Amino acid sequence: MKVVTVQTLMNQFKLELLAGEAGLARTVTRPRAHRPGLEFVGYFDYFPMNRVQVLGRKEITYLLKQDLDERELHIGNIVKYHPPCFIVTSGQQEIPYLKLFCEQEGIPLLRTEETTTEFISRLDGFLTKALAPEMSIHGVCVNVSGIGILLRGRSGIGKSETAHTLIRRGHRFVADDIVVLKKLGPATLLGTHNETTREFLALRSIGLINVVRQYGRRAFQDETRIVLDIELAPWQDQALNNQLEVVPQDTEYLGVRIPHIEVQLQPGRDVAGLIEAAANNWYLKQLGYSAAEDFMKRIEEGMGS
Template sequence: MDKEITDYSLKRPSAELVGYLTYLTPQRIQIFGRTELGLFEQLSSDLRYENLAKVMVQEVPCLIITRGLPIPQEFVRLAEDRGIPLLASDRSTTQLYYLLIRFLANRLAPSTLVHGVLVDVFGIGVLITGDSGIGKSETALELIRGGHLLVADDAVEVQRVDEENLHGRAPQSIKHLLEVRGLGILDVTKLFGAGAVRDEKEIHLLVELEEWKEGKYYDRLGLDPPQTLTILGIPIPKVTIPVRPGRQLASIIEVAVMQNRLRSKRM
């Protein structure tokens, strides 16, 4: 099976089985349930193979028969001739549709890798970014000690799950690990328990840490319009926090989260 699935949508080709091919979408997984097989069985023996051959073209990534229904020989023959994986499921068509859509939408969603740390602060997903050595992991450690949750450190896999939402997770190789200079790589679950981590979190706020620059303007009154940064086509609220000795970054981020939550409620 070397077929590639590139579209998370599914197709139930009822109209196509009776010759209406205007909206044939062969790049999608084709689902055949009782309705489709019922239509197929009503066709004459001559039309069965002819019409099915127009649906089961080589571009079809796979075809699934639901409800454990018997598979007609025409399906088997065309699948073998054209190299189309022919699968069967005992699930109902509706159940299978729901499960496949969720699975494929997640696996095929646009994604990117962001250098930063993702933490869950008061239930809000905060993506902390900044230059290497600025203190992202150390800040995350302080947040974890304060009862917040680590999602990913150093590298965050960001995925666009729909038109409005981004989710982040850690690559499997560094899941639940936190690198702190001077201490090395820490296993957060062993130090703070399984309740100190989570596998995935929606990203609500981006916090950029940068070195304090004398003479640079920083918002001191909270009157500047909110900043955003666009990731995978979705704008994320952004806060820039200048870093200098003595600043309690974890506390500042907690307040930034609360402030962002208040702004969201007003909108």
């Protein structure tokens, strides 16, 4: 199971440590932060104790309105479950009671100047990616006109060269050789690099090139949502016909199914152009448009006239 330490959160978001330094090695295993509410009145049946607990102005103001005994009871009831950490937002200062409890229990108490909404949005996004199930696959990842594509095929078939052509046409490069896939949701697959290969593209006969240095920052992006799986394959005579519409196929990664297309290679064939066409066609289908249906409709209308 993937985990993130509280120390990592502190460094990532530049949080101020107020108490509980001994607990910085504690781990977070769930992706979304929690704002205690019902827990302050003693209801703990569904308390997500393994999530980061965020205390905004609403929570702190409520606690400050309680008398000392009630405040200690409410905070003590939550602290005894030993959540990974508490994070106070908006730079709030009147929290000595929190410092005392967290120091005693070794639970990190951190503070940010960001508002609650802004901070939770960033924190949840970071944790979702950091804790997402992932796998590595041999291939190339590109973003074509805003559409994330995974290029696959045997070694030496031309995946990197095709990606290079797409980059020169204004599209964006994400990863070469090793593509890291992360499952962010039931139908959401993210493609990224493994940091070591970030920005590098390997071209046979040329060697490594740094895409950003050669083509500028706009030629690269760190990650993209994968919506098409395109496999480059050797040409097979009589294998392809001029079909009105190819029978849909898909591939599954980490339980997420995405459309699969096979593009056969032949000297002179504009593979990059075919990938652009596949990306644009996928986008039109999301809008409800089918070229095959449109074509058949025209034929039917012509026959009826």
